Amino acid sequence: MRILVAALSFICLIALPVSAQDSPIQQLLQENRTLIEQSSRRTIGPAIDALRDSGLPAAQAVLEKWQARELWQRKSDGLFFFAERTGDGYRLIDIATGADVGSATGGEIEQLKPNSGIRALIGVALVQFQLTDPDPARRMAALDAIARNAEAAHLAPLRASIATETDPALTSRKARLERLLTISYDDEPDARIAAIESFAGDLGVDARAALNPLVATTRAVTAGDPPATENVARRLAPGSDVLSEAAAHALLVEAGLVAPRISASDIRAALAAHVENGQVGGVPVAELDTDAARERAYAALAAAGLVPATATSAEVAEALSSHVFYERYAETDPRVTEAANAALDAIALKVGMNQAADLTLDALSLASIYFLAAIGLAITFGVMGVINMAHGEFIMMGAYTGYVVQQFVPDYTLSILIALPLAFAITFAAGVAMERLVIRWLYNRPLETLLATFGISIALQQLAKNIFGTQARPLTSPGWLDGSLVVNDIVSISYIRIAIFVLALIFLGLFLFIMRRTRLGLEVRAVTQNPRMAASMGINPDRINMLTFGLGSGIAGVAGVAIGLYAKVTSELGQDYIVQSFMTVVVGGVGNIWGTLLGATLIGFLQKGIEWFNPSNTLAAQTYMILFIILFIQFRPRGIIALRGRAAGD
Amino acid sequence: MTSIKTILASAVAFSALCLPAWAQDTIKVGVLHSLSGTMAISETTLKDTMLMLIDEQNKKGGVLGKQLEAVVVDPASDWPLFAEKARELLTVQDVDVMFGCWTSVSRKSVLPVIEELNGLLFYPVQYEGEESSKNVFYTGAAPNQQAIPAVDYFLDELGVEKFALLGTDYVYPRTTNNILDAYLKSKGIAEADIFVNYTPFGHSDWSKIVSDVVALGADGKKVGVISTINGDANIGFYKELAAQGVSAEDIPVVAFSVGEEELSGLDTTNLVGHLAAWNYFMSADTPENAAFIEAWHAFIGDEKRVTNDPMEAHYIGFNMWVNAVEQAGTTDVDAVREAMWGQEFPNLTGGMAVMGTNHHLSKPVLIGEILEDGQFDIISETDPVPGDAWTDFLPASAVLTADWKDLGCGMYNTETNSCVQIKSNY
Amino acid sequence: MRQSFIAKNPSVLIFLALLGLFTLAVTILGEGLGIGLISTSFVKTLGKTLCLCLVAIAMDLVWGYAGILSLGHFAFFGLGGYMIGMWLMYARTELIVVESLAQAEIPPTPDEIRDAIGTQIFGVVGGSDFPLVWAFAHSLPLQLALVVLVPGLLALVFGWLAFRSRVTGVYLSILTQAMTLALALYLFQNDSGLRGNNGLSGLQNIPGAGDVPQSLMSIRFFWASAAALAIGYVVAAFVVSGKFGSVIRGIRDDEARVRFLGYSVEGYKLFVFTLTAVIAGIAGALYYPQAGIINPAEIAPIASIYLAVWVAIGGRGRLYGAVIGAGFVSLLSTWFTGGQAPDLNVGFYTVKWVDWWQVLLGLSFVLVTLFAPKGIGGLFDLLTGRRGPDRHGADLGPGAGSFREKEAEQ
Helix, strand or coil, rough: CCCHHHHHHHHHHHHCCCCHHHHHHHHHHHHHHHHHHHHCCCCCCCHHHHHHCCCCHHHHHHHHHHHHHCCECCCCCCEEEEEECCCCEEEEEEECCCCCEEECCCCCCECCCCCCCHHHHHHHHHHHHHHCCCCCHHHHHHHHHHCCCHHHHHHHHHHHHHHHCCHHHHHHHHHHHHHHHHHCCCCHHHHHHHHHHHCCCCCHHHHHHHHHHHEEEEEEECCCCCCCCEEEEECCCCCCCCCCHHHHHHHHHHHCCCCCCCHHHHHHHHHHHCEEEEECCCCEECCCCHHHHHHHHHHHHHHCCCCCCCHHHHHHHHHHHHEEEEECCCCCHHHHHHHHHEEEEEHHHHHHHHHHHHHHHHHHHHHHHHHHHHHHHHHHHCCCCCCCCCCCHHHHHHHHHHHHHHHEEEHHHHHHHHHHHHHHHHHHHHHHHHHHHHHHHHHCCCCHHHHHHHHHHHHHHHHHHHCCCCCCCCCCCCHHHHCECCCCCCCCEHHHHHHCCCCCCCCHHHHHHHHCCCCHHHHHHHHHHHHHHHCCCCHHHHHHHHHHHHHHHHHHHHHHHHHHHHEEEEHHHHHHHHHHCCCCCCCCCCCHHHHHHHHHHHHHHHHHHHHHHHHEEEEHHHHHHHHHHHHHHHHCCCCCCCCHHHHCCC | HHHHHHHHHHHHHHHHCCCCCCCCCCCEEEEEEECCCCHHHHHHHHHHHHCCCCCCCCCCECCEEEEEEEECCCCCCHHHHHHHHHHHHHHHCCCCCCECCCCCCHHHHHHHHHHHHHCCEEECCCCCCCCCCCCCCCCCCCHHHHHHHHHHHHCCCCCCCCEEEEEEHHHHHHHHHHHHHHHHHHHCCCCHHHHECCCCCCCCCCHHHHHHHHHHHHHHHCCCEEEEECCCCCHHHHHHHHHCCCCCCCCCCCECCCCCHCCCCCHHHHHHCEEEECCCCCCCCCCHHHHHHHHHHHHCCCCCCCCCCCHHHHHHHHHHHHHHHHHHHCHHHHHHHHHHHHHHCCCCCCCCEECCCCEEEEEEEEEEEECCCCCCEEEEEECCCCCCCCCCCCCCHHCCCECCCCEEEEEEEECCCCEEECCCCC | CCCCCCHHHHHHHHHHHHHHHHHHHHHHHHCCCCCCCCCCHHHHHHHHHHHHHHHHHHHHHHHHHHCCCCHHHHHHHHHHHHHHHHHHHHHHHHHHHHHHHHHHCCCCCCCCCCCHHHHHHHHHCCCCCHHHCCCCCCCCHHHHHHHHHHHHHHHHHHHHHHCCCCCCCCHHHHHHHHHHHHHHHHHHHHHHHHHHHCCECCCCCCCCCCCCHHHHHHHHHHHHHHHHHHHHHHHHHHHHHHHHHHHHHHHHHHHHHHHHHHHHHHHHHHHHHHHHHHHHHHHHHHHHHCCCCEEEEHCCCHHHEEEEEEEEHHHHCCCCHHHHHHHHHHHHHHHCCCCCCCCCCCCCCCCCCHHHHHHHHHHHHHHHHHHHCCCCCCCHHHCCCCCCCCCCCCCCCCCCCCCCHHCCCC
């Protein structure tokens, strides 16, 4: 029946002018309709191959549209179309000719949704079409597909296409991919070795991805020496660090060379199966609550031939010593594995150095975030000595300001430019209000300031929840802050973190400038050292305190915008930073901005360092960091940079 | 006379705090979701869902001819308070059924109380399994209804060979990852090809972890990420993924705790193509779902609010309970429980959800790709999967089974043919 | 002339009498033994409140009398809870496991029992091996000893380190806060061996007392809490009444002067810090069996700050103030979050207390701090007509902020 249909369609194909609905490509799709509808990567292969090998002019377009999820199927007759949205319906386009063939509502047609596995397969199939496509974007897509899912069949067309490539960027990428594919798929060992050697010291993940499979090993065991055909990596001694005796025994069992040991639970099950008259193997059941009694009972059963005997320790030891354990490469050519090992060794050293560099960047970035969060506190706590537990909530207010501005100003760049000064203004005002209403009355009672500001903190948090709801709110960074600065495949840092780093530096400069070069700074320092003397010199300490507190709070607000951009905006945002911020200031040394900077750097590097030692548990890193800080304060109670003399206060 | 009345009235008002209430002609439905604290972000929505469902049912004439009355309490994300409020609901307010809890620890806190007092709880969130209580109906997904199908999808459809299991450090990710670890090994994935990392709640510094995941690709195997990262921490995680340019084509991420609600907190343009596995997506194209979304928008008065999987779980759970009560003719817990077994109700995504005798639902598993508008494009839907209380992939629980109808036990050892315990393991 | 302890502290007798009356009233009104006017859940709430009052007394000792604002006392409270919780979980699980394994054909070996208990307890977080910290969990006396020893030792070591380096004032507050944060983060880890975020649960089911209904159990725990509170109050009153009390108040007011007088300031502070940690541990060990579950979130820094707030609202520097503060605020909190407080309609907006309670609470801290530094306890001064000296705002001591006239009034 199928053959008949195919023959008929073939006749139609040559005999009649092809109507749009039964174009050969449509027929091809219809033949593979079940596979396409099933849409599973496991089974879709033949359908894609059929399209690729059909030689039909429309094949490339259909594959591309299918990959881009622009292929639709009409439910009534199962025909495939391209579709364009028009108002509330769709305009159908013939897949062979591109002609308009009517319209349909959304309910009448169904979009094909190839999953990303199928899309990748389509991409691989498209390579042969796209590699020499006039459109550079398509050639790039083809190279992407090769990079993700290389096949041996890609090597020849890739090599052929290099000569005709005009775009220099694409040429170099093609050359690199050609070398990578040579390593994996070339038949000539010399060519492979040359390609391998060309990657010595290369930092790309792709290079290691091509080299590592060559040196991947599997463990094996034989009675005599390993066969000469095998490429042996090394021999393993049972009982050594790399191969425990239990693992070696397991290998022997797997190879069927010795009998397995019977596990405790199997013994138990075997005993339970052989209970007779309240006894097992002559041992009363009630006594079977020790391992020794169970072994005796099992031995009795084994002696009676009721259960298989368990392998004894002597047998196992004998088997271990009489066999050779070794690791072998999947790659059979020893010259290739040797070259790959050499290349990987050269890479490993450079990778290590670059990882250290990347870790340093991460640590610097974390330090700058802590510094930014703490700098406002360095002013209010460090300079004025006021414990402000609501500092975190000022950070939160800044972040919410950023969110609210984005609701009114859709342009992200502009909205950030508005949000930064606005956040400063709002939190400055909030800080001034708090200073005038609450803190002013508590200057001599620092512990009570702590409580009162904590009250403000929980009230502000709940207010934020009541106003903005409990969901996290989006604060989106402008497009030019997307992505990262990539030095190589290992060292990279996202632009938003660089921006935070720069912002932290700006604030450091601003702080130093205000404190050292302005009248306000002079007066702040005077009031800090001796308020009465400052007052008698004509400075109004109340006003200075108010402005200083406002400044510290305002900076917290700006920090909030930055932190919201990189993390999240919720009412609990401030809580995450408050304890760390206080510790940053305390560790660094109260009253000194350089101390705060050092404190933040110390905490940032410490945390990343511990994370590096224990990569699977970030929580541990935070715990140990805090423990370290507690110990550190025991030995330097005044922080890294301790103020001396009169400025130290007490 | 009036003064005596006033005194009496105020005495009654006061005693509401500490007195067992007396007979009433409404059926009381307890809603035990945190309205403040860290979990309010997720649970407030569920409280609103319950109020909407109860409101709708009352408009239809209530249950057994009586009106339903919602009793809402706020356990404030404080786990011991969950137990206290549950006891209060059962003894002081005399509720007939409770809908509530989100985190596993809150459920574990409530369990001893409802088992002691023979209450009835509907738990709507995907969880780690390893439990089947006589007094709880689990309308969220067990691991075999979310995690296992998602991993199968990774293995079969995406060809992933190396797995990064990233999770928040608490019981759901821990247990799920243990199950997945055993499952992956049974599928021939080597120990070295499974990378596990746990981060604290609300973690925001993801750069190193994402770099580590990218570096996993160095041995030429395709890497996939299974994310059990919870709540707010996802925002930083996805922002970092986008910043490092990790595309779904290179390293796909499938998340078990990220739904429409979580995505509304971030810009999804850079996340298109990453995946989530749930039993429900708002984008499901069925008339029931359209009606549900419309009713939700009308109730909440905000067209932008999304719906999500635990809401559907409550929707199914509540309607099943209503039907079971009608069927049993009483709100008595034991009668309703027996009527619940085999109870059927249409899913919002099509097909029928069936309540099993192990108190878990049978539901289809959907896998969706994130779209630019924060919705999910459903790209895979399985046949209904019955929820498995005890996973088959951990040796200790493979021998256990739960069946309240025939075995009358939630923790039955099939090897020794005995019931390990009637009450739950908490 | 030496006055007797009671004569110097008339409040002790009044307090004990009131506590006795209260206990009697709750027993009569409660469900377990009485007429059932008070529900079991409310008896539990009251019992827990008494434990909170006890830890508030500890806080008042260390802050109100010794001047150390510790923001870490809930860590000791939680540790006490963890210690008793370990035994409760182990013993309860052991009963279940032994009963279940007894049904098997082959009797279990001790190792099998231990493994099965481990699987039951840790299976949910993926493991079955007992961590080292559970070494004594099988024994109630040992675990009870740990209730006292673990918080005590932690306080001793931490206090010794901190006081030795003369960390004082807000630095010490931040340091104690860091300590409780570190402990909470450590316990959050699964690797800590205490079930991570899940913590220990099902603690209200007392092993071996399965047939005692919760209504009775709650009354028993209520009695135990009341007794502990009574003893704690007397001990605290005794500590602050004699010469020792004068020295620690002296340290609060001017540490340097007391040191120059030849007292070992560090030793006194360390003693108070450790003693209060032990009291907090005992309070925790009584609290968590009533709460039913303990997990690391209980010892997050915020809990300890709340503790300070209770004492501040109640009135620090007087023991009954701490009790009043803890009782009043925590019960009010229960009432507001329970959804029982009626909504307040102010015309254009309906105030839902669930949403606004925290705002109200936060603002009331500020108001109390600003306008009523003596807290609720200050009302008693009004009744008794006590007045503080009026020094027109001048310092009473040389240390900036250590002791102002408003604090000198008792």
